Amino acid sequence: MIKRFILGVFVFTTSAILAQRNSASPYSYFGIGENFEAVTVEQASMGGIGVAMKDNFHLNFTNPASNADLRAATYAIGGSLTFLTVKEQDASQTGNSTNLRYISLGFPIGKKAGFTVGLQPFSSVGYSLLDDNNEDNATLFRGEGGTNKIYAALGGYIYEGLSIGAEASFIFGNIDNSILNQRADVALATKYEESLNIRGGQFKLGAQYKKELKNKLQLYTGASFTLSTDLTAKGTEKMYSLSLSSSGLETPRDELFNRSQNGEINVPLKSVFGFGIGKEDKWYLGVNQQFQGALKNDNVFVANGSSYKYDDSNKFAIGGYYIPKINSISSYWDRVTYRAGLRFEDTGLLVKTTDNFTAVKDFGINVGLGLPLPRQLSNVNVGFEYGQRGTTNNNLIKENYFNVRLSLSLNSIKWFHKTRID
Numbered sequence: 461m462i463k464r465f466i467l468g469v470f471v472f473t474t475s476a477i478l479a480q481r482n483s484a485s486p487y488s489y490f491g492i493g494e495n496f497e498a499v500t501v502e503q504a505s506m507g508g509i510g511v512a513m514k515d516n517f518h519l520n521f522t523n524p525a526s527n528a529d530l531r532a533a534t535y536a537i538g539g540s541l542t543f544l545t546v547k548e549q550d551a552s553q554t555g556n557s558t559n560l561r562y563i564s565l566g567f568p569i570g571k572k573a574g575f576t577v578g579l580q581p582f583s584s585v586g587y588s589l590l591d592d593n594n595e596d597n598a599t600l601f602r603g604e605g606g607t608n609k610i611y612a613a614l615g616g617y618i619y620e621g622l623s624i625g626a627e628a629s630f631i632f633g634n635i636d637n638s639i640l641n642q643r644a645d646v647a648l649a650t651k652y653e654e655s656l657n658i659r660g661g662q663f664k665l666g667a668q669y670k671k672e673l674k675n676k677l678q679l680y681t682g683a684s685f686t687l688s689t690d691l692t693a694k695g696t697e698k699m700y701s702l703s704l705s706s707s708g709l710e711t712p713r714d715e716l717f718n719r720s721q722n723g724e725i726n727v728p729l730k731s732v733f734g735f736g737i738g739k740e741d742k743w744y745l746g747v748n749q750q751f752q753g754a755l756k757n758d759n760v761f762v763a764n765g766s767s768y769k770y771d772d773s774n775k776f777a778i779g780g781y782y783i784p785k786i787n788s789i790s791s792y793w794d795r796v797t798y799r800a801g802l803r804f805e806d807t808g809l810l811v812k813t814t815d816n817f818t819a820v821k822d823f824g825i826n827v828g829l830g831l832p833l834p835r836q837l838s839n840v841n842v843g844f845e846y847g848q849r850g851t852t853n854n855n856l857i858k859e860n861y862f863n864v865r866l867s868l869s870l871n872s873i874k875w876f877h878k879t880r881i882d
Contacts, residue, residue, distance in 0.1 A: 505828025506779030507801020512682030524625030527615030530574030538867035573616035607633030660691035723760030728753030773808030797830030
């Protein structure tokens, strides 16, 4: 029964992820949009750590080598609700967005290997920006769409304490951008539209090592490498004149051009290193350090080469969990997993302000709870994050955001076992 339920929810939520539009950030205007970090709600609640973490009953998206430790079939689904406040030097605006962040199925293969397959959003575009600083000229920028990632990962032990893994994924999606320009005392407006289809593959390699120290302490180390890849961007771009009614209805008139568009987005090598220390089923403290080269866009996107550029990016995260008493009978709250973490990120995005480029940085504080379900290995995970991105300096935009994350992790040790009737 539970297998049919899990498979049914998997199909339904797959359709939901493909259909959703899940960004309200002005910074999704740049490139392929707002990038989504591949982490579970459990990992996000610890600042996004996990490259060195091993867990028998939770999935780990940061390092495919962690699949070697799966001891139960695991279905995971996670989503988030974001409350966003956008600030300029003399104004502010609020908004929110709700989205599914991942669905995934993981299975143990024997006692020394595991396999996962799933779907996640890779990036999202969702902005509407009005530039009316010039009294004689108003320009409206709009964009929507995004990309998704379907993936499969395998991990296994090759030596006592040492596991390796690999992940293959396919990235796909559509992004639509437009620029509407209206001049004072001119009857017709002009509109530029760009529609792109994004496709490409991506590969990740990883390794983890665990060593037991004195007093049942465990030392964990890990690394993962997402290899450089080129995503193709094919579509059309066109420009035409139009008339605008008082209600905002657009009526196209003369077409200035309509042509095909081809380009590439280079996603460079991303390296993640980390270590952790802890006692199994009791506590864990870990650190992640991430590095990535500068992204490159070739002949695509409305702002290409004019208002932004990319530089190398990096991210530092620290976090962990604590379980008072995992097998407590007298107290439910002693079996709860308490999580917390911090992250500091230089996104690599530089936005042009007058004659200079200003770096966009991100910071987040995270806490969360893992709530066990009665008489099961499964649990509900909830996480909260307060963060800031960008700055109001140099006429830029600063985002204050609050994320509420929720996930369900269902485990079944008997997934592959046949029912016996005596």
